[in-house]
Amino acid sequence: MLKLLVSRFFYACVIILGVVLVVSSLVKLVPGDPVDVIAAGNPGMSVADMDRLRERMGLTRSIPEQFASYLGHAVQGDMGTSIRQGVPVTKLIAERLPATAELAFWALVLAFIFAIPLGIATALKRGSWLDYTGTFIAVLGVSTPGFLLAVLMILWFSIELRWLPASGYRGSALLAVGKAVVEGKFSVFWNAFRYFILPAISLAFVLIAVNARVIRSAMLEVLQQDFITFATAKGVPRLRIVLRHALRNALLPVVTLAGLQMGALLSGTVVIETVFAWPGIGRLAVDSIHVRDYPIIQAVVLVSAVLFIVLNLTVDILYRFIDPRVRDD
Amino acid sequence: MTDIATIPIGTQGTEPAAKQERSFLSSLGRSAKGLTGLFLIMLVVACALFARQIVPYDHAQQVIEWRYAPTAWQAGGSTRNLLGGDNMGRDIFSRTIMGAQISVQVALIVVSIALVIGSVLGALAGYFGGWIDTLIMRAVDFQLAFPFLLLALIFMAVLGPGFATLVMALSFALWINFARIVRSETMRIRKLDYVDAAITMGVSQLRIIATHVLPNVLPAVLVMATLDIALVIISEASLSFLGLGVQPPTASWGVMIAEGRDFLYDQPWIVIAPGIAVLISSVGINLFGDFLRDYFDPRLERM
Numbered sequence: 001m002l003k004l005l006v007s008r009f010f011y012a013c014v015i016i017l018g019v020v021l022v023v024s025s026l027v028k029l030v031p032g033d034p035v036d037v038i039a040a041g042n043p044g045m046s047v048a049d050m051d052r053l054r055e056r057m058g059l060t061r062s063i064p065e066q067f068a069s070y071l072g073h074a075v076q077g078d079m080g081t082s083i084r085q086g087v088p089v090t091k092l093i094a095e096r097l098p099a100t101a102e103l104a105f106w107a108l109v110l111a112f113i114f115a116i117p118l119g120i121a122t123a124l125k126r127g128s129w130l131d132y133t134g135t136f137i138a139v140l141g142v143s144t145p146g147f148l149l150a151v152l153m154i155l156w157f158s159i160e161l162r163w164l165p166a167s168g169y170r171g172s173a174l175l176a177v178g179k180a181v182v183e184g185k186f187s188v189f190w191n192a193f194r195y196f197i198l199p200a201i202s203l204a205f206v207l208i209a210v211n212a213r214v215i216r217s218a219m220l221e222v223l224q225q226d227f228i229t230f231a232t233a234k235g236v237p238r239l240r241i242v243l244r245h246a247l248r249n250a251l252l253p254v255v256t257l258a259g260l261q262m263g264a265l266l267s268g269t270v271v272i273e274t275v276f277a278w279p280g281i282g283r284l285a286v287d288s289i290h291v292r293d294y295p296i297i298q299a300v301v302l303v304s305a306v307l308f309i310v311l312n313l314t315v316d317i318l319y320r321f322i323d324p325r326v327r328d329d
Numbered sequence: 330m331t332d333i334a335t336i337p338i339g340t341q342g343t344e345p346a347a348k349q350e351r352s353f354l355s356s357l358g359r360s361a362k363g364l365t366g367l368f369l370i371m372l373v374v375a376c377a378l379f380a381r382q383i384v385p386y387d388h389a390q391q392v393i394e395w396r397y398a399p400t401a402w403q404a405g406g407s408t409r410n411l412l413g414g415d416n417m418g419r420d421i422f423s424r425t426i427m428g429a430q431i432s433v434q435v436a437l438i439v440v441s442i443a444l445v446i447g448s449v450l451g452a453l454a455g456y457f458g459g460w461i462d463t464l465i466m467r468a469v470d471f472q473l474a475f476p477f478l479l480l481a482l483i484f485m486a487v488l489g490p491g492f493a494t495l496v497m498a499l500s501f502a503l504w505i506n507f508a509r510i511v512r513s514e515t516m517r518i519r520k521l522d523y524v525d526a527a528i529t530m531g532v533s534q535l536r537i538i539a540t541h542v543l544p545n546v547l548p549a550v551l552v553m554a555t556l557d558i559a560l561v562i563i564s565e566a567s568l569s570f571l572g573l574g575v576q577p578p579t580a581s582w583g584v585m586i587a588e589g590r591d592f593l594y595d596q597p598w599i600v601i602a603p604g605i606a607v608l609i610s611s612v613g614i615n616l617f618g619d620f621l622r623d624y625f626d627p628r629l630e631r632m
Contacts, residue, residue: 015474022483029487037489139619143611145563147570147583148604151590155597267478271567275590286571289486297486301479309474 024070080295100280111207119215141209218250259315363620369613377433424580447507455515555618
């Protein structure tokens, strides 16, 4: 087990080094001179400014030198300075990462709140109208682009019904949970949380569809097994069998998918944050591509990739603890 | 909107078509899913093929009186602009039809490139194993460290947004799907007795791959290609929506939705027509892809 952990950890480190190599040489891959491109958009730049920028972006160094220097700085938490805003990139990312992380968190919560009952119900009532509705939702879920769902929900819930805000972010809802519980100020929580609802549903819809299907098929398989028949024969109540015996096993395949779904969430936030004017790293990336602020793009790619790798590693290890059957492969 | 759309669709172990009890057409005839999917796909493909003949106006033509014109069935609307006019006085019906052409074009180009490159590399890795396999699969593993859209963003950052970058980025993001599926299928088939027999008989490697391996891998690749077409259409729309894909004034559905977003309050129809068009295409393809998967691999039918 320990040997496996060490080898997985080592492997993740190698991949991260590869990511740093790609990220650090990114500006060199730009056809022509990226500084000329930037200067074309800023008529005020002098030749001396351009030379300084070339120096700062590492265009004067070779790829190995650039790699070593980027890695050395990044390890110390320095990912360069934004070309447009003149602010350290690490600061920009640190300001915006919490908003993205919390959005992804609520999306995951919503995904499970809806997917678990839907998965169980469609498995128990197989072939009923409920099951067909589930199939319909599943197809719709994988077919609807997040941004389209977002725009349609804004149209309905914000413009027609005026229930929820169409865009914006009013601070963390998670931090407000404490306040709501301790001081009884539910309105504090709600004022922050209502801004999360539409973007989180836009992100979660595809996950609800996929997870509900996976839980359904896993439930169908588990319910046919001997220990379920035995529990039924023993007189264990049906509800207890479904929730305690079957669901616990049926959730395992969902855990396997959790790592990949983090990737879907990270990709999704790029689009959804733009729709809802959400101050997260996804929108930061898109804005930076439009104005060619390379240090920010490099940092967002690096941070997202490292997050994704670390989360996948965690899921991989957790899974071995949850399901002892996969321990020795 | 990433490749998680393909997760429950692990098409492992497809047996040769000889085992099928029903013919393809009669299975299709019995499947509501397959027929609906095929109908929607044909609708979109017909729009794309005959776009020039269908559209009443040029998609870029701007007429001042058409600005914010409502749809034909709304008060003040007329059959002149069936689906209304947009903020720049362009006919939304014409633009939506032309959008089908862009979507179908991008999807076919991207999936063809990804399919050819991915299948060839996957077949090489699976058939020969050894260092070729290690090299190709390490590349795949490395690429999996990047979330789908992030990979596309790297391309946009390096090459600048545009049609060519979009096609390259999406092809690059998708080849691994084909490589993985073809590799595992090839490895399975490679171990079968009749392949061993062919080798013993002195049949050339190339001939074995062409006559024994490829035909057996084909069903799995077909299913993957179909589902990936939906993924590409969604991704193209998303990236164009962000301003990173197809550039205005080209009528891409993503671009149309992005442009119409500012007018949601008063002219929601600018967004609705292209939105429904995206849904029709992706729902159609996913339904048909589901049917194909069930047909080729009945063991997965319970999904």
